Amino acid sequence: xxxxxxxxxxxxxxxxxxxxxxxxxxxxxxxxxxxxxxxxxxxxxxxxxxxxxxxxxxxxxxxxxxxxxxxxxxxxxxxxxxxxxxxxxxxxxxxxxxxxxxxxxxxxxxxxxxxxxxxxxxxxxxxxxxxxxxxxxxxxxxxxxxxxxxxxxxxxxxxxxxxxxxxxxxxxxxxxxxxxxxxxxxxxxxxxxxxxxxxxxxxxxxxxxxxxxxxxxxxxxxxxxxxxxxxxxxxxxxxxxxxxxx
Amino acid sequence: xxxxxxxxxxxxxxxxxxxxxxxxxxxxxxxxxxxxxxxxxxxxxxxxxxxxxxxxxxxxxxxxxxxxxxxxxxxxxxxxxxxxxxxxxxxxxxxxxxxxxxxxxxxxxxxxxxxxxxxxxxxxxxxxxxxxxxxxxxxxxxxxxxxxxxxxxxxxxxxxxxxxxxxxxxxxxxxxxxxxxxxxxxxxxxxxxxxxxxxxxxxxxxxxxxxxxxxxxxxxxxxxxxxxxxxxxxxxxxxxxxxxxxxxxxxxxx
Numbered sequence: 001x002x003x004x005x006x007x008x009x010x011x012x013x014x015x016x017x018x019x020x021x022x023x024x025x026x027x028x029x030x031x032x033x034x035x036x037x038x039x040x041x042x043x044x045x046x047x048x049x050x051x052x053x054x055x056x057x058x059x060x061x062x063x064x065x066x067x068x069x070x071x072x073x074x075x076x077x078x079x080x081x082x083x084x085x086x087x088x089x090x091x092x093x094x095x096x097x098x099x100x101x102x103x104x105x106x107x108x109x110x111x112x113x114x115x116x117x118x119x120x121x122x123x124x125x126x127x128x129x130x131x132x133x134x135x136x137x138x139x140x141x142x143x144x145x146x147x148x149x150x151x152x153x154x155x156x157x158x159x160x161x162x163x164x165x166x167x168x169x170x171x172x173x174x175x176x177x178x179x180x181x182x183x184x185x186x187x188x189x190x191x192x193x194x195x196x197x198x199x200x201x202x203x204x205x206x207x208x209x210x211x212x213x214x215x216x217x218x219x220x221x222x223x224x225x226x227x228x229x230x231x232x233x234x235x236x237x238x239x240x241x242x243x244x245x246x
Numbered sequence: 247x248x249x250x251x252x253x254x255x256x257x258x259x260x261x262x263x264x265x266x267x268x269x270x271x272x273x274x275x276x277x278x279x280x281x282x283x284x285x286x287x288x289x290x291x292x293x294x295x296x297x298x299x300x301x302x303x304x305x306x307x308x309x310x311x312x313x314x315x316x317x318x319x320x321x322x323x324x325x326x327x328x329x330x331x332x333x334x335x336x337x338x339x340x341x342x343x344x345x346x347x348x349x350x351x352x353x354x355x356x357x358x359x360x361x362x363x364x365x366x367x368x369x370x371x372x373x374x375x376x377x378x379x380x381x382x383x384x385x386x387x388x389x390x391x392x393x394x395x396x397x398x399x400x401x402x403x404x405x406x407x408x409x410x411x412x413x414x415x416x417x418x419x420x421x422x423x424x425x426x427x428x429x430x431x432x433x434x435x436x437x438x439x440x441x442x443x444x445x446x447x448x449x450x451x452x453x454x455x456x457x458x459x460x461x462x463x464x465x466x467x468x469x470x471x472x473x474x475x476x477x478x479x480x481x482x483x484x485x486x487x488x489x490x491x492x493x494x495x496x497x498x499x500x
């Protein structure tokens with residue numbers, strides 16, 4: 001299948017228009033995270049510059065600057081001439097070092113703000129889900145929390161962590177909250193590998209998610225919201241702590 | 247949407263008439279699903295008779311009719327066939343799925359089904375796949391947020407496809423909830439009492455009652471049992487309940 005045509009789910013969010021003053025940074029983060037998460041595969045050709053700029057909603061000048069930065073990070077190579085274009089390239093540096101270098105591109109204030117946005121989305125989703133779900137609706141969320149508890153591979157953990165929050169927004173019966181959450185996971189997903197690599201914390205997250213699901217199932221919206229917010233704040237705080245060591 | 251002979255006209259029992267018409271709205275979508283099921287079964291049977299296993303490319307034969315159904319059917323925004331994992335020789339899983347975009351353009355959906363890269367690669371747990379597979383009958387899934395295919399709040403109508411008695415996958419069509427509401431709200435407004443439609447689990451699919459909005463749950467009555475029972479009407483306290491025969495929706499009058 002055509003790589004540029006895979007528009008479903010998390011991958012679709014990769015090429016959706018960005019809305020940020022720091023557009024170059026946003027494009028670098030979006031594409032860099034997609035590469036780290038494996039949404040864009042090693043060796044995969046990116047769409048042409050004009051098409052990619054159009055889909056991201058940025059000018060070609062902005063896109064070229066972003067591609068330049070990605071080349072400097074070793075995540076993209078550009079070949080000229082016939083059969084040329086920009087290709088995803090995973091360098092031989094360990095993934096964790098690359099992620100740390102990506103995290104350096106975020107200020108602690110930006111991470112704090114990202115956490116606030118995320119907590120607002122997931123807290124609201126948890127409250128609504130508690131009012132609007134039946135036990136049958138929660139099977140998939142429970143499977144996701146269990147899979148996270150068992151995932152050995154770190155990128156898989158971060159994908160499952162993201163999926164849990166997307167499914168929670170869907171359980172709230174809100175298409176808007178779900179779209180926002182998919183976009184947010186596109187931004188934060190890869191960085192979470194840095195905190196989910198710790199098996200003890202991965203366990204803690206899975207336990208928190210199960211506690212949250214119990215409260216959603218009991219229809220306890222006044223406790224479900226704060227539980228979801230706490231889960232998100234804890235992850236963001238850990239990310240900020242890693243950022244401060246860099 | 248035809249009205250069957252002998253059916254009560256508005257005025258005699260408006261609620262029964264409305265419930266029948268709502269069923270008729272979804273029946274037109276089920277006709278499209280049944281046509282896709284028949285096309286798919288024919289393609290898969292032909293390939294089997296040739297003595298080989300079907301491949302993804304064989305399903306391309308479904309495209310002209312799918313495009314026509316998307317272009318013609320006002321309610322249908324997505325349509326196709328979703329293969330059971332293991333059906334096709336060349337890929338582990340496949341959606342031959344087409345969607346009509348906001349601009350009217352018809353495009354394929356090609357989600358990433360590689361479990362090593364996508365957290366959403368397994369589609370077999372979704373109601374629109376599991377219900378027809380497990381019951382052998384057609385089903386209405388939703389309303390639900392379809393973050394796999396369209397990012398829309400939707401109903402998905404599906405039917406199992408069998409080839410030589412074996413489950414091969416599901417034929418399905420997506421109806422966005424806003425389009426369903428536009429189709430049924432004029433009917434609900436015929437009623438003197440505030441009315442809404444719920445699925446078998448009590449989730450509101452469309453409503454002319456501000457106290458029961460789409461996506462919320464109407465608690466109390468066992469709507470699943472009412473739908474299985476075959477009664478023409480039911481009651482729960484002050485609520486009057488009218489199953490929409492042929493489809494798993496119940497008209498609730500407050």
